[in-house]
Amino acid sequence: MLKTIISILTSLSVGFGFLFLLLAQAVAASGFTYSSVEAWSDAPYVEVNNNQPEFEAEEYTFSSFETYSELDDLGRCGEAYACVGTDLMPTEPRGSISSVIPTGWVNVKYDIVSGGYLYNRCHLIGFQLTGENANRRNLITGTRYLNVEGMLPFEDAVADYVKNTGNHVLYRVTPIFEGDELVARGVLMEALSMEDGGAGVCFCVFCYNVQPGITIHYDTGTSTLTVTTPAGRVYTVVVPALYIVNTNTKKFHLPDCPSAVSMSEKNRAEMTATVSELAAKGYAPCSRCHPESQESAVDYLYGDIDADGHITPVDARLALRRSVDLEAFSELQMILANVDDDETVTSADARAILRASVGLEVF
Numbered sequence: 001m002l003k004t005i006i007s008i009l010t011s012l013s014v015g016f017g018f019l020f021l022l023l024a025q026a027v028a029a030s031g032f033t034y035s036s037v038e039a040w041s042d043a044p045y046v047e048v049n050n051n052q053p054e055f056e057a058e059e060y061t062f063s064s065f066e067t068y069s070e071l072d073d074l075g076r077c078g079e080a081y082a083c084v085g086t087d088l089m090p091t092e093p094r095g096s097i098s099s100v101i102p103t104g105w106v107n108v109k110y111d112i113v114s115g116g117y118l119y120n121r122c123h124l125i126g127f128q129l130t131g132e133n134a135n136r137r138n139l140i141t142g143t144r145y146l147n148v149e150g151m152l153p154f155e156d157a158v159a160d161y162v163k164n165t166g167n168h169v170l171y172r173v174t175p176i177f178e179g180d181e182l183v184a185r186g187v188l189m190e191a192l193s194m195e196d197g198g199a200g201v202c203f204c205v206f207c208y209n210v211q212p213g214i215t216i217h218y219d220t221g222t223s224t225l226t227v228t229t230p231a232g233r234v235y236t237v238v239v240p241a242l243y244i245v246n247t248n249t250k251k252f253h254l255p256d257c258p259s260a261v262s263m264s265e266k267n268r269a270e271m272t273a274t275v276s277e278l279a280a281k282g283y284a285p286c287s288r289c290h291p292e293s294q295e296s297a298v299d300y301l302y303g304d305i306d307a308d309g310h311i312t313p314v315d316a317r318l319a320l321r322r323s324v325d326l327e328a329f330s331e332l333q334m335i336l337a338n339v340d341d342d343e344t345v346t347s348a349d350a351r352a353i354l355r356a357s358v359g360l361e362v363f
């Protein structure tokens with residue numbers, strides 16, 4: 001029985017290799033839809049179909065090939081499909097791919113992204129597998145997180161297996177777009193090692209095209225920092241604003257208040273201050289423009305010394321450097337770093353901040 005199957009497979013791949021390719025391209029990647037996976041929470045990928053790739057038996061082959069879909073009407077990539085063998089792997093170093101502008105390529109630098117830029121030109125089938133450089137049918141707009149945390153470990157697994165065994169891996173990467181969106185929501189990655197029937201490599205995963213801390217507008221590729229409500233203890237700083245004060249009536253106004261506009265020059269003065277600072281000087285808010293109701297404040301998270309909205313090991317390092325006088329802190333930073341509320345910033349604060357950065361402590 002097994003012999004028969006293998007001989008059928010061999011005849012398919014050798015004798016009808018060309019027909020096989022046509023067949024393979026006609027088969028849709030699978031019935032996968034983006035709505036069938038849970039929304040991203042913390043893992044870079046999720047297993048699909050119990051981690052079983054959805055290749056048809058007639059697609060199995062022991063011969064290397066690679067195919068890349070034509071771009072669609074919006075210029076978007078479709079599935080990239082290969083049987084990866086050592087003969088497809090690159091023998092020369094990777095060339096430049098910066099000439100390719102994939103759909104949704106609105107790249108922005110963010111401090112919270114390793115390497116700086118939000119997007120990478122993401123190979124559907126990695127360069128290390130088929131040696132494709134600036135192939136626009138193989139490059140999508142993908143986040144650093146998708147590229148490095150999501151796809152790379154799976155590509156490495158396939159590359160290592162093929163190199164170590166000389167075997168073939170049937171491999172398909174499908175970018176998943178919603179409607180007319182220009183940035184893919186993620187990629188479906190399927191792989192099955194051929195000569196050992198999946199004993200060496202077998203997976204079916206969806207990798208999310210997301211970047212922690214950043215909201216991506218998939219329709220255009222633009223992005224914004226995700227505003228998160230800080231969890232934990234906050235230190236509120238009232239923002240000073242410009243007011244018009246009447247030195248005679250001892251009232252203060254918003255600059256566009258009619259009473260401020262019509263005020264006589266000899267009584268008029270401008271002050272940039274907080275409401276409580278003005279009150280300390282004997283000024284009361286105008287009952288017409290209610291300047292006190294417009295006052296704004298910013299909440300800073302204790303431990304978040306660089307004020308990026310998150311407590312990270314970077315904050316702990318800053319606190320440690322401050323504790324040995326290697327770093328100068330502002331008054332605000334001194335308050336935020338002194339999480340144990342003693343006199344100063346010490347290595348104990350740094351340690352507590354490090355613990356908080358990994359969720360072991362909440363201030």
Ligand SMILES: [Zn+2]
Pocket residue numbers: 252253254257258259260286287288289290
């Ligand atoms: Zn007023």
